[in-house]
Amino acid sequence: MKESFFELVERCKALLNRLIQQSLRHQRIIRSILFFFAGLCILAVLFVAMVWVGVFGHVPGRDELRDIRHQVATEVYSADSVLLGRYYLQERSTVPGSDIPKRLKNALIATEDARFYQHSGIDTRSMFRVLIKGIFFQSESAGGGSTLTQQLAKNLYPRQSHVMFSLAVNKIQEMIIASRLESVYSKEEIIVLYLNTIPFGDNVYGIKTAAERFYSTPVNKLTTDQAAVLIGMLKATHTYNPRLFPERAKLRRDVVLAQMEKYDYLTKTEADSLQALPLKLRYQRITHNSGLAPYFREYLKAELLAWCQDHKKPDGTPYNLYTDGLKIYTTIDSRLQRYAEAAMKAHMKVLQTRFAGQVDKRSLKSAAASKLKSLPQYISESADGRPEKAIMADLKKSGMRKVFTWEGEREMKMSAYDSLLHHLQFLQTGLLATDPRTGAVKAWVGGIDHEFFQYDHVRESTRRQVGSTFKPVVYAAAIEQGVSPCDYTSARRTEYTNMEGWTPENSNSETYDQKYSMEGGLAGSVNTVSVKLLEKAGIPNAIAIARRMGIHSDLPAVPSIALGTPSISMMEMVGAYSVFANGGSYRKPVYLTTITTNQGKRLDSFGKNNKSERALSKETAEIMLHMLKRVVNEGTGSGLRSKYGLNNDLAGKTGTTQSNADGWFIGITPKLVIGCWVGADDPAIHFRSTSMGQGSATALPIVAGMLQRMNKDPELRAITGAHFPALSPELAGKLDCSMSRSDRNFFQRLFKTKKGVKHTRFKK
Incomplete structure (x- = not known):
């Protein structure tokens, strides 16, 4: 019995020793896990710090953000203040916050960032989902975590490639910029900046240009359903482009209206009635070539480019005709210009019909032969060293080409040579x-x-x-x-x-x-x-x-x-x-009469x-x-x-x-x-x-x-x-x-004689 007792004690001691050893091993594992996560946190902090100080690229400070400049088209106006057209790389013009209706802002917030007025640029509720799916799994479908302010940051400072860390670096940069934007601008100012910079498809940037392009109306005249269409495009500007895909755009519009109802910006009755409306556009494309007086604007452009090189902005750099949003005022009278263009089109269309039977085909072909070598295709292929015979063969190959007719632009199957013949006849x-x-x-x-x-x-x-x-x-x-x-x-x-x-x-x-x-x-x-x-x-x-x-x-x-x-x-x-x-x-x-800045300050x-x-x-x-x-x-x-x-x-x-x-x-x-x-x-x-x-x-x-x-x-x-x-x-x-x-005397008139040709010398 005594031996059994001591034996039990030894067994207990052995068990206790095993438990102690296991506990020590678990402590080491826990410590290792803790050290691992601490290391990750330190690395994450270091990574964020590296992004913060600009190791992965420039991150704008508050002073720079206070002076945000984005590309704004230069606008050309007639003497009676009618917009003739624009010069731009991206078609963009700005609108003040006072001209942005509440219904447009509501549609934007309900669809893109329902908690916009509650956060300070970063929405922590969705941030962790983005961190896990986006950063750890490198999934571009993470989505949902970008606030309006972060989207504004992305619009102002487009994402760059950083190899395997691209998504993480870009997301952190956007969070930093968003936080700084919120400290510099009010919520209303951020909405205005966002709407003036966001792309809407068709190379249109900014809500002012989008309203003019898709609805031929100023921003403050946009109806709620029109605003919903434009805001709906922001999810995918091509997919929901109402000009290209009206059915998709209407479905997306209805989603925006439903979101406005969800967040109490619309009643159910209002949302239902708006969703029942058809999608109607009043599309107008004011580009370099369209609008009033395109030939005049093209002529004017060379002079304006020279002016920009000779005149400096406050920072010492020359003005940029395409991005600095200048306003050009001219002597053109929009009414006279419109009547001149209308009269020209009405008469020339009829005259061209009469001219068709007057064109000498041999003269036409001779004129075409003299102009073939000035065609861009000929110049390009010639520069590449192709033999002339091969170039001429290419110029006579058929393909689908856009051609001018007085009934409107058409796509026709013809060669470059045939297209030249076609257009020379006009x-x-x-x-x-x-x-x-x-x-x-x-x-x-x-x-x-x-x-x-x-x-x-x-x-x-x-x-x-x-x-x-x-x-x-x-x-x-x-x-x-x-x-x-x-x-x-x-x-x-x-x-x-x-x-x-x-x-x-x-x-x-x-x-x-x-x-x-x-x-x-x-x-x-x-x-x-x-x-x-x-x-x-x-x-x-x-x-x-x-x-x-x-x-x-x-x-x-x-x-x-x-x-x-x-x-x-x-x-x-x-x-x-x-x-x-x-x-x-x-x-x-x-x-030319005047050149001003986008804010109306006279420059010349x-x-x-x-x-x-x-x-x-x-x-x-x-x-x-x-x-x-x-x-x-x-x-x-x-x-x-x-x-x-x-x-x-x-x-x-x-x-x-x-x-x-x-x-x-x-x-x-x-x-x-x-x-x-x-x-x-x-x-x-x-x-x-x-x-x-x-x-x-x-x-x-x-x-x-x-x-x-x-x-x-x-x-x-x-x-x-x-x-x-x-x-x-x-x-x-x-x-x-x-x-x-x-000029005949009495006898010449009586006998109807004619005077002959006089021979003389010209006295210079």
Whole structure:
């Protein structure tokens, strides 16, 4: 029994020792586990500290966040404060918080961050789920943990790649930035920043641009269901784009409305009624090419880019046209621009139909052959070293291509070569309207469609033969040299022996037997009279007058300039005709008025130093204006009265070049000069019929259509109802003569004999 007791004691001691040993082992395991987690915490703290100090990339401080700058499109405005278009890399414009309606904010909070007003930038309730799923398992589907403030941080500072730690680093950076944002901005300011920076698809950034793009409305006019559509897009801007996927967008809208009901921003009745509404868009795309005056804005861009390089922001860096949100104010009148574009489209669509049967196929193919090597595809393949034969074969391979038609843009199966042929057949146009008193450009139409035809037919570098529109310059030079308006000039054909037997001809053979006063010669656009008046004025004097009237293009010192053989830009010609309407003084065309910051601070002003320069005597200008009125009332421009029913005070001159390649009309009203040109980009492609291709049939109708639309606008009565001043009795007396009389004597008229061609030398 005693042995059994001691044996039991030993067993108990052994058991106790085993228990002690096991306890020590468990303590070591627990200590190891504790040390492991402590180490993880230390590593996590170190990792966060490394992110905090910028080891993995710059983390903005509070001072930087106070001065947040995001890309904002520069906006171009008309003189009457209408948005013409934007310059941008990302289409974005900002809106102040006062213009953001409560219903839009409610939709955002209910859908994206219901506890927005309760947290301080980080929502700890969902943070642990994100840490476990996102950081430990590297799952991009973790979601749900990003507050509006964190999303704002991600928008302002896009995520970067950090190899295996990318998600962790980016999440921590966003939390740090979010915390700092909350310390710098109020909750309302954060919502405004968020809505001004978030992408909405279709390369649209910011709620202001999104409202304009998808609903053609300002932000403060968005209805609750419209706001729900736009907020619904934020989950996946492509998937829920209402333009591309209206059914998906409607389902997503209804989810947003349901969330608003869930968080008591809407009653159930309100939510149900809104969910029953159809999804209706009023989509408008204001891009670089669309909107009003795209050719003008493209012309203006080069000047603005140069301005930006020469002007510095407060931090010393140059302004950026595409990202700094400048506001550009111009002289363009949106109403005149709209009427000019409408008149152009209406007439050119009809004219193109008439032109289709006039195109010479051989000329078309010849023009295409000369332009093939300027195609981007040819240039690209040539740079890669491909043989020309192979390049040409590629240019003739069919594929789906977007092409211009007057019925709208179409996708058609054709080769690059066929596309070139297709687009070369279209007639182009250029129209410029300016205020002759100030030189302010009021309307600018550089072509028929900027998306497909970027070549601008208004700018100074684009020159076309001007035909008879140059004749008023010759007549003005003759008057300045002392030729009386009532001196009669024979229209008889003359061969100029010192000009290689050059013999100018008239379009109407009956004119050769007449003598014309200046008024008659100009009204009938008699070529032979113009040449003889140039001879009286002297070629050097005529060129000097043209220079003073703002024409700087090359003017060869040859008699044919009297017939308009020089190639001159639309801008120069309209500037020259403005001299007649401005009492003989020339003003350079101007188009910019002011550049401001996005907040409205003026940075620069323009046009104040555009002084007038004397080009003609006041008397000569008044005489010329009166004679140009006669052209409209009784001469080649009379269609304005008889066909288009215009009763405005009008003057002007038509012009048509050889082979009908160029048709011109320049009209003058007391407060507006409107120049218009029509022709194909390649002069080899032209009307075969003069009756169809002359300026009175091609260019004049566009000016007429613009004036008709202006006459219907009561707000433009100050322009359309203006009157030219009456001629003084003295000047009226100088013009008191018939426009023409016979150049044959009694016996020539009796026996109906015709005068032959006179042979002489041209006196320069």
